[in-house]
Amino acid sequence: MMLMATTEQVLQHLQFAASVTTLLFTFSSFLVNHGYSTIEKTFGPRISAVIVGSIGCIVAYYVTQAIIVFQGRHELVQIQDRLMLLVILSLAWSSLLTRTHSWLPELTGLCVISLVSGIPVLVLDTIYRTRYATYQALLVAESLPLVHGGAVLVYCLIVYLRLRRTRAKLAEETRSSLSNSDSSIASERYRDHCSNLDSESDSDTDISDDEDEEDLDTRIGELRKSGHWIDYLSDFKVFLPFLIPRKNIKVQLCFLVCVLCLITDRVLNVLVPTQLGSIANKLFTQELALSDLGIYFALNILHGQSGLEMLMSLAKIPIQQFSYRQLTNAAFSHVMDLTMEFHSERDSAEVMKSIEQGAALTNVLETSFLEIAPAVIDLFVAFVLLYLKFNSLAAMCMLIATLTFLSLEVAASRWNIDNRRQLTKAERGEARVMHQAIQGWLTVSSFNMFAYEKCRFAEAVDKHLTAKRKWSCRDVYLTGLMEACFPASFVVLACVVAHEVSQGRASPGDFVFLIQYWDYLIWPIKYLTKDYRWLIADLIDAERLLDLLTTKPTVSDKCDAFDLGPVQGYVEFEDACFSYNNKREPAVRDINISAAPGAIIALVGTTGAGKSSLVKLLLRHYDVTSGRVKIDGHDIRDVTKGSLRNSIGIVPQNPILFNASIMDNIRYAKLDASDEEVHRACQAAAIHDKILSFAQGYQTKVGEQGVKLSGGEVQRLAIARAIVKSPPILILDEATSAVDTETEAKIQEALKHLIKDRTTFVIAHRLSTVVNADRIFVLDNGSIAESGTHRELLEKQGRYYNLWNTQLHENEDPMMINLESTD
Numbered sequence: 001m002m003l004m005a006t007t008e009q010v011l012q013h014l015q016f017a018a019s020v021t022t023l024l025f026t027f028s029s030f031l032v033n034h035g036y037s038t039i040e041k042t043f044g045p046r047i048s049a050v051i052v053g054s055i056g057c058i059v060a061y062y063v064t065q066a067i068i069v070f071q072g073r074h075e076l077v078q079i080q081d082r083l084m085l086l087v088i089l090s091l092a093w094s095s096l097l098t099r100t101h102s103w104l105p106e107l108t109g110l111c112v113i114s115l116v117s118g119i120p121v122l123v124l125d126t127i128y129r130t131r132y133a134t135y136q137a138l139l140v141a142e143s144l145p146l147v148h149g150g151a152v153l154v155y156c157l158i159v160y161l162r163l164r165r166t167r168a169k170l171a172e173e174t175r176s177s178l179s180n181s182d183s184s185i186a187s188e189r190y191r192d193h194c195s196n197l198d199s200e201s202d203s204d205t206d207i208s209d210d211e212d213e214e215d216l217d218t219r220i221g222e223l224r225k226s227g228h229w230i231d232y233l234s235d236f237k238v239f240l241p242f243l244i245p246r247k248n249i250k251v252q253l254c255f256l257v258c259v260l261c262l263i264t265d266r267v268l269n270v271l272v273p274t275q276l277g278s279i280a281n282k283l284f285t286q287e288l289a290l291s292d293l294g295i296y297f298a299l300n301i302l303h304g305q306s307g308l309e310m311l312m313s314l315a316k317i318p319i320q321q322f323s324y325r326q327l328t329n330a331a332f333s334h335v336m337d338l339t340m341e342f343h344s345e346r347d348s349a350e351v352m353k354s355i356e357q358g359a360a361l362t363n364v365l366e367t368s369f370l371e372i373a374p375a376v377i378d379l380f381v382a383f384v385l386l387y388l389k390f391n392s393l394a395a396m397c398m399l400i401a402t403l404t405f406l407s408l409e410v411a412a413s414r415w416n417i418d419n420r421r422q423l424t425k426a427e428r429g430e431a432r433v434m435h436q437a438i439q440g441w442l443t444v445s446s447f448n449m450f451a452y453e454k455c456r457f458a459e460a461v462d463k464h465l466t467a468k469r470k471w472s473c474r475d476v477y478l479t480g481l482m483e484a485c486f487p488a489s490f491v492v493l494a495c496v497v498a499h500e501v502s503q504g505r506a507s508p509g510d511f512v513f514l515i516q517y518w519d520y521l522i523w524p525i526k527y528l529t530k531d532y533r534w535l536i537a538d539l540i541d542a543e544r545l546l547d548l549l550t551t552k553p554t555v556s557d558k559c560d561a562f563d564l565g566p567v568q569g570y571v572e573f574e575d576a577c578f579s580y581n582n583k584r585e586p587a588v589r590d591i592n593i594s595a596a597p598g599a600i601i602a603l604v605g606t607t608g609a610g611k612s613s614l615v616k617l618l619l620r621h622y623d624v625t626s627g628r629v630k631i632d633g634h635d636i637r638d639v640t641k642g643s644l645r646n647s648i649g650i651v652p653q654n655p656i657l658f659n660a661s662i663m664d665n666i667r668y669a670k671l672d673a674s675d676e677e678v679h680r681a682c683q684a685a686a687i688h689d690k691i692l693s694f695a696q697g698y699q700t701k702v703g704e705q706g707v708k709l710s711g712g713e714v715q716r717l718a719i720a721r722a723i724v725k726s727p728p729i730l731i732l733d734e735a736t737s738a739v740d741t742e743t744e745a746k747i748q749e750a751l752k753h754l755i756k757d758r759t760t761f762v763i764a765h766r767l768s769t770v771v772n773a774d775r776i777f778v779l780d781n782g783s784i785a786e787s788g789t790h791r792e793l794l795e796k797q798g799r800y801y802n803l804w805n806t807q808l809h810e811n812e813d814p815m816m817i818n819l820e821s822t823d
């Protein structure tokens, strides 16, 4: 008899463990496959009729077994766990029938679980149940799924082996075809995935229309389309160093405080309802439990907003600030380090908005460690507690309810993902329109396009609000759906416990305990479902920031790059070629220029000839596609970008000033320059007197991009900046194009001092400004058409001669003066 009781218990535990394992396994495979289906559609084996038939049979065996067990319930004591396992197994196997792809791992897993749980049950039943009337039928029903499951398992292993061979062969073929043609197979597959997904998409939002093409060429965009969520998530690990406080003791301490609060909170979650249960039990025996009430009150205070929660909220502040600081600083530095190629292609407002939206990730650490992890622990504790206090059915009800909520949430959230993506995209669009209009206010005003811009902005706001409405509505529906499910699960659980009380296996206090405990239990479930939704929203918001952070600068320092050190000023272009991107014609072709220290090199030619591009190569805004650029004999790709740019000063075509004082703008070139230095530079640039005539002198604010100054004044400030920097190599890109002839004469005088002993590259349309150059290079369509001194080029009577004559006739007087002076 004793032996029978022990066997019965072993069987019960075994069946309960198998039920839990089956549930968790089915849930995990649902989670994994939720994102994988489209990938496997192309590469995985299709489910065959034999497998469908086998699964159907196995389900039928389990159902039959359940019926036999139910009918023999009077002979077989404690059938609850057995029935529960049979129902769960038949549901898990049935769920396989809904699958057409990626069924192999799940099928194998279920076979293993069925065999591992079924064989001991069969053995124990064979030994100990021989006296039952239903014995024969039960044994047959128990052995059939095992035999069938074993056969299916062998079949699965064969399919695995075959699949591995096919994949290896496919990989080999792909490798060889990739070496012949440029990844056409891969792109075809990718198109396949996209079209598969497109056809499956159930979203009512149209994301393909104006979903930027740029999305497609980023990895995150690709993953987003394919639904390969494990790879998608793994890309976000670049953020981990910014979110985890490895070296910050203060934040680590705050984290520790939060963890301690969470542990205490978990204990209180059980203590408070237990205390209430014991008060109820005492009241049922008509005992006045005043001291118990006092303890209950104290525990409640500690548990609530004025106790642990307040402490935790305080400790969370430094954690959130740490993540924000790390993330935004890293994003800003990364964007600043990106090259001109990136900045000339991206809209600055969008980049700024992306960084702002990406800050949502600062919640991830808090959400995953301080909310999701404790919620999982809570649920585990609740599961064990319900099992020990009531029975396996109550624990199982809770587990099923939790997994159902989570599955519902995962499936339903997918329904709203595209809307969230649309929302973040619309927010960026709104920021872009606003930024463009405000920044280009002068243009808007000159063309009187206020009505147009207002309309454009209103449209962007409407688009944003429409996207927000769609997302918010679905979010509200999802919350409503979840909230409706919670009372339903409570009713089931309450029925189970009420039944236990009615059977005398639990006290009425236990029922009160459940009511109070449910309040604590429901929060982790709610947190898990809500946090999942917010986590997804945060990740979507951060997608564009991830794109930014994973964009590699096209021009970067080599790992063994060295500082240029003091520069003499030798500059050489050796067979330098460059094109902006592969689709374009080369902007620079086979350029050979050699400049000795102190030499003046003039670059002239028609507009678009490639003069500025050549200068960008010298500054390493871009790298040459072939050939090289050298300074003092060093290839500039071997030195650090910082030291290279420190040795070069530039007066650009369109200088940009910051909205700060004149003094600060000039000092930008050398932060420690004294007032005297700045004044001297401004005198040399013929702007000092003008500045003094302003009411606030050097403290005058110049407005955004220097709008409060004339074009000539801005240019002279840019020259003053270059003088303050005093670099060994100087670039003057149309430095005097915006000044009148009188000022130009003054500036030319200033420039004479500036360029003394410096290697200078002068870009000029007005040839009169370069007649004294040591060598003039005439560029045409990216290559050097002719070169020489002014006199040599005139004698050649080529392109330069023609340009000179054209300009001479356009504006005879000043040209004549210059020509004469040089002659």
Ligand SMILES: Nc1ncnc2c1ncn2[C@@H]1O[C@H](COP(=O)(O)OP(=O)(O)OP(=O)(O)O)[C@@H](O)[C@H]1O
Binding pocket: 344, 580, 581, 584, 587, 605, 606, 607, 608, 609, 610, 611, 612, 613, 614
């Ligand atoms: N960021 C860019 N991306 C793509 N193409 C560019 C870019 N910048 C310039 N180009 C192209 O490269 C060519 C050379 O331009 P570049 O600015 O070097 O000419 P330039 O001789 O300095 O002209 P200008 O005298 O008018 O300033 C032009 O055809 C131009 O359209």
